[in-house]
Amino acid sequence: MTPGGEPGESVVTVDGVSFSYEGGFEALVGVSMRVRRGEYIAIAGGNGSGKTTLAKHINGLLHPSVGRVTTCGMRTDETSVANLARKVGYVFQNPDHQLFCTTVEEEVRFGLENMDFEESESAPKAQAAMELVDIVALRDRPPFTLSLGDRRKVTIASVLAAEPEILVLDEPTTGLDHHDSEHLMSTLRALNRSGRTIVLISHDMRLVAEHVDRAVLMAAGRILVDADVGAVFSDLELLREAKLVAPPITQVAHRLAPLGVSPSTFTPSQLVQQIEVLRGGGG
Amino acid sequence: MTRFDDLYTEADTFLHRLDPRVKIFSVLLLSLLAFVLSHLLSLILLLSFIFLLLLLARARYSKTLFALKFVLRFMALIAVLWPIFDPSGTPVLARLGPVTITEPAIWRGITSAVRVGCLATVWYILMFTTSQRDLVRALVKLGLRFDFGLTLAIALRFFPAFGSVMESIIDAQRARGMEFEKGGVLTRSRRYVAVLGPAIVTALRTADTLSLALESRAYGARKDRTYLRDLRMSGGDYVALSIAIALLVVPAVARFAFEVPI
Amino acid sequence: MPAIQMSNVSVVYKGSKESALDQITLEVEEGEMLLLLGRNNSGKSTFCRLLNGLVPHSIPSTLTGAAAVFGKDISRGKVASLSTSVGMVFQEPESQLFCMSAEEEIAFGPENIAVPRAEIVSRVEWALDIVGLRGYNSRSPASLSGGEMQRLAIAAALSMHPRMMVLDEPAYALDPVGREELYSLLRRLKERFGMTVIIAEHGAEEAIQFCDRVVVLAKGRVLADGSPRDILSDETLFDFAGVSAPQLSRLSSIMRRRSLGTGSSIHTIDDAVREVQDAISTGGQEVPR
Numbered sequence: 001m002t003p004g005g006e007p008g009e010s011v012v013t014v015d016g017v018s019f020s021y022e023g024g025f026e027a028l029v030g031v032s033m034r035v036r037r038g039e040y041i042a043i044a045g046g047n048g049s050g051k052t053t054l055a056k057h058i059n060g061l062l063h064p065s066v067g068r069v070t071t072c073g074m075r076t077d078e079t080s081v082a083n084l085a086r087k088v089g090y091v092f093q094n095p096d097h098q099l100f101c102t103t104v105e106e107e108v109r110f111g112l113e114n115m116d117f118e119e120s121e122s123a124p125k126a127q128a129a130m131e132l133v134d135i136v137a138l139r140d141r142p143p144f145t146l147s148l149g150d151r152r153k154v155t156i157a158s159v160l161a162a163e164p165e166i167l168v169l170d171e172p173t174t175g176l177d178h179h180d181s182e183h184l185m186s187t188l189r190a191l192n193r194s195g196r197t198i199v200l201i202s203h204d205m206r207l208v209a210e211h212v213d214r215a216v217l218m219a220a221g222r223i224l225v226d227a228d229v230g231a232v233f234s235d236l237e238l239l240r241e242a243k244l245v246a247p248p249i250t251q252v253a254h255r256l257a258p259l260g261v262s263p264s265t266f267t268p269s270q271l272v273q274q275i276e277v278l279r280g281g282g283g
Numbered sequence: 284m285t286r287f288d289d290l291y292t293e294a295d296t297f298l299h300r301l302d303p304r305v306k307i308f309s310v311l312l313l314s315l316l317a318f319v320l321s322h323l324l325s326l327i328l329l330l331s332f333i334f335l336l337l338l339l340a341r342a343r344y345s346k347t348l349f350a351l352k353f354v355l356r357f358m359a360l361i362a363v364l365w366p367i368f369d370p371s372g373t374p375v376l377a378r379l380g381p382v383t384i385t386e387p388a389i390w391r392g393i394t395s396a397v398r399v400g401c402l403a404t405v406w407y408i409l410m411f412t413t414s415q416r417d418l419v420r421a422l423v424k425l426g427l428r429f430d431f432g433l434t435l436a437i438a439l440r441f442f443p444a445f446g447s448v449m450e451s452i453i454d455a456q457r458a459r460g461m462e463f464e465k466g467g468v469l470t471r472s473r474r475y476v477a478v479l480g481p482a483i484v485t486a487l488r489t490a491d492t493l494s495l496a497l498e499s500r501a502y503g504a505r506k507d508r509t510y511l512r513d514l515r516m517s518g519g520d521y522v523a524l525s526i527a528i529a530l531l532v533v534p535a536v537a538r539f540a541f542e543v544p545i
Numbered sequence: 546m547p548a549i550q551m552s553n554v555s556v557v558y559k560g561s562k563e564s565a566l567d568q569i570t571l572e573v574e575e576g577e578m579l580l581l582l583g584r585n586n587s588g589k590s591t592f593c594r595l596l597n598g599l600v601p602h603s604i605p606s607t608l609t610g611a612a613a614v615f616g617k618d619i620s621r622g623k624v625a626s627l628s629t630s631v632g633m634v635f636q637e638p639e640s641q642l643f644c645m646s647a648e649e650e651i652a653f654g655p656e657n658i659a660v661p662r663a664e665i666v667s668r669v670e671w672a673l674d675i676v677g678l679r680g681y682n683s684r685s686p687a688s689l690s691g692g693e694m695q696r697l698a699i700a701a702a703l704s705m706h707p708r709m710m711v712l713d714e715p716a717y718a719l720d721p722v723g724r725e726e727l728y729s730l731l732r733r734l735k736e737r738f739g740m741t742v743i744i745a746e747h748g749a750e751e752a753i754q755f756c757d758r759v760v761v762l763a764k765g766r767v768l769a770d771g772s773p774r775d776i777l778s779d780e781t782l783f784d785f786a787g788v789s790a791p792q793l794s795r796l797s798s799i800m801r802r803r804s805l806g807t808g809s810s811i812h813t814i815d816d817a818v819r820e821v822q823d824a825i826s827t828g829g830q831e832v833p834r
Contacts, residue, residue, distance in 0.1 A: 045720075046720040046721075046722060046723070047690060047691050047692075047718075047719070047720045047723065048690060056454070059458055061454050061457065061458060080462070081457045081458065081460075082457070082460045082461070082462045085457075085458055085459060085460035086460070088458075089458075090455075090458040092451065092454070092455045092458070094451070094485075096481055096484055096485050096488065097448065097451050097452045097455045097481050097485065098452065098455035098456060098459070098481060099480075099481060099484075100476055100477050100478075100479075100480030100481050100484075110459060110461075110477070111459035111460050114459060114460035114461050114462070115460045144484050147585060147586070148585065149585070158459060159458070159459060162459075162460070174717070174718070175585075175714075175717060176585075177584040177585045177747040177748070177787060177788060177789075178584070178747065178748060178783075178787060178788050178789030179584060179787040179788075180585075181789075182789075203720040203721060204721075205721065206750070206792070240722075243720050243721065243722040243723070244720070244721055244722070245721035245722065245725065247792055248750070248791065248792045248793050248814060248817070249792045249793075249796060249817075251814050252793075252796075252814055252817040252818055252821065255814070255818045256818060256821055256822065256825075259822065259825055261821070267792070268792055268793075268795040268796035268799050269799060271796060271821065272796070272799050272800060272803065272805065275800075275805055275821060275824050275825055276803075276805075278825045279805075279824065279825055279827075293683075414645070415645055416644075416645035416646060416649065419645075436643075436644065436645060437643045439645070440643055440644065440645055440685075440686075440687065441643075443687065444639065444687060488640075489637075489639075489640040492635050492636075492637060492640040492641055493640050493641065493643055494603075495594075495599055495603065495604075495633075495635065495641075496633075496635060496640070496641035496642075496643065497643070498599065498603055498624045498625070498628075499597055499599065499624065499628055499632075499633040499702070500628060500653050500654040500657065500701060500702070500705070501624075501625040501628040501629070501654050501657040501658050501705065502625070502653075502657055503625065503657070504625035504626070504628070504657045504658050505657070505658065505659055507659050508656055508657060508659055509655070509656050509659045509660060509661060509662055509665065510652075510656055510662065511648060511649060511652035511656060511662065511665045511666065511669065512649075513662065
């Protein structure tokens with residue numbers, strides 16, 4: 001299931017995009033960014049920052065009022081959402097907004113049917129997608145009777161089945177407990193390693209710090225910063241402006257910067273490593 | 284987008300301050316007046332009066348436009364169709380195959396259009412200046428059972444939210460390649476299931492929490508119940524109600540008792 | 546009198562074979578702020594819903610054992626009668642607000658128990674003020690942000706003058722700043738009014754900083770019960786319960802394993818800074834234990 005194309009080439013280009021909802025609320029203001037093939041990025045920001053609005057531009061659910069968006073070489077305002085769905089898998093925040101079939105397997109095959117795949121093709125594709133997120137055992141169950149974590153996995157399998165190049169996930173860990181959330185994040189990591197481009201929409205900065213390569217921070221419809229995760233966490237004020245809070249370890253690291261601790265420290269083990277190095281130097 | 288359940292604009296005009304019960308009664312009385320009046324000129328006078336009140340309601344421009352556009356279209360439709368279907372009277376102005384257009388029918392068409400215009404726009408006075416909660420409160424005060432009032436209020440409260448849920452569901456299915464325009468009857472009906480299924484499940488989950496929340500806040504704890512906002516008639520309310528009654532009674536007496544052609 | 550007294554409490558939902566709560570024995574003092582920690586389906590929601598009688602009176606289920614809130618037997622008290630002692634806030638902000646204005650939302654409870662009008666008016670203002678929504682009287686709940694909605698839900702429960710607030714994953718839909726505001730509001734309720742506060746969460750990272758006591762639930766049983774310091778110093782506990790260990794707790798246990806720092810437990814950012822400073826400055830020397 002490795003998508004073709006050169007790694008590093010731009011698969012999403014957002015160019016000077018502004019967007020207003022009916023009624024005039026300006027949700028995006030002059031946003032420009034790009035996503036390269038094989039990247040694992042996060043669009044992060046508080047509620048109402050415009051992060052979901054931006055994500056919905058990637059697969060053409062929304063079209064810019066000003067500017068343009070190009071996804072996999074296609075202008076989103078000149079291509080149908082159905083067409084873009086072959087390239088972009090979009091997982092909505094609330095799984096209940098999409099599940100309707102009587103079995104998990106049917107649900108996973110729904111997208112493939114829409115894309116006119118033959119039965120002989122769609123069966124193995126659905127099987128592969130269910131294996132990836134580990135729900136093969138649930139294939140005959142009605143989706144809406146499953147736990148939230150499992151329902152979320154079904155929605156992910158249902159977009160993965162079409163083997164999209166880009167996977168967009170809106171707050172995929174909301175409501176999941178630690179166990180389910182860790183499992184989901186490691187699945188995403190594996191998908192990314194196999195070449196899939198992943199765009200994660202989140203306000204959970206611990207998740208962002210521990211899993212993502214690059215983060216786009218948004219507030220009030222604008223991009224505050226677009227940089228490697230390390231650089232993003234070097235400015236706690238900026239995070240605050242985006243209504244986000246750095247993970248506790250990062251906050252500790254910032255306080256200890258005068259002693260030589262790097263402000264881009266995200267995990268306890270990273271911090272301990274540095275303690276050991278600094279001890280060696282001082283003692 | 285403006286919707287019919289969202290015509291209210293918050294403002295502080297004498298119309299907003301009136302007791303909603305007075306507004307409901309007055310609007311009913313003015314509606315009856317539109318039937319009492321038969322002369323085109325009097326109806327135009329009534330319509331102008333209603334428009335004056337609408338102006339005083341200081342509704343948001345976009346909402347007024349939305350509401351009036353709807354009524355004007357309907358009025359135009361009546362004015363055009365009436366002469367086509369009503370061949371009575373002379374002089375005959377034109378005969379087009381089976382259709383006979385007469386001069387009195389044209390006037391009758393215009394008169395009916397204006398009457399319908401009055402009947403529709405007079406309700407806008409109520410809708411523009413009365414919030415949903417005041418309407419529900421007035422209905423409960425006028426004798427509607429509190430449970431029904433609460434149910435109505437909840438329905439009105441969740442209606443717009445449900446609209447955005449539907450939008451989100453449609454988006455979620457489109458993102459999985461579903462196209463609403465394509466395919467035969469069978470695939471089309473499946474598409475409705477793809478939207479209605481999740482909508483029903485979401486509504487049920489909401490209803491579940493809602494019933495727990497209602498109960499957690501002592502809903503139905505006792506038979507008697509107090510109200511934060513009680514409706515009380517003020518001097519102005521009585522004046523307004525009197526004017527509305529007079530507006531109906533005087534022309535009615537004039538027309539039916541003294542046979543004044545108005 | 547303790548706020549909560551439970552002895553051998555079990556709950557089985559109708560149509561289920563497993564116990565949602567299994568032999569719980571627990572006592573919570575009035576004025577405690579308690580974090581209930583556990584995975585989804587560990588029994589957190591059942592525990593919460595038991596406290597105001599939704600379980601077993603409204604949600605079909607069987608309750609065994611003795612459960613009392615402020616001395617009132619839950620198996621006898623109806624939800625409506627418990628609602629003046631226990632305020633309840635649910636996970637999703639939107640589906641628990643059903644009125645057309647904030648003030649009606651807050652007035653709804655007191656109206657139902659026939660509190661006089663003048664008293665309701667003052668309770669509305671009081672509740673709006675506490676949760677930081679002054680002047681929001683006629684705002685429609687649907688127009689509020691997620692954090693504001695959740696605070697309004699709290700105000701709507703506060704207007705019943707409860708002695709205990711129970712919140713089932715209240716931070717679910719909130720961003721980090723919204724969460725912080727929420728938890729510090731709850732802390733204020735405890736400190737200003739001596740209110741008992743019960744918060745159920747499946748992650749400990751933020752909420753634990755605000756609580757006095759932590760109860761960890763797994764499969765309907767109490768796995769651990771102690772002060773945040775005790776709980777945080779036991780990292781294996783988190784893995785065992787399937788809930789996310791706060792970063793500082795992980796830091797604390799790694800540092801101990803490698804004999805870095807003084808070995809005292811790390812609860813706050815300040816603790817961590819002090820410990821790491823100590824670890825760096827003592828250089829290569831072994832710290833005496």
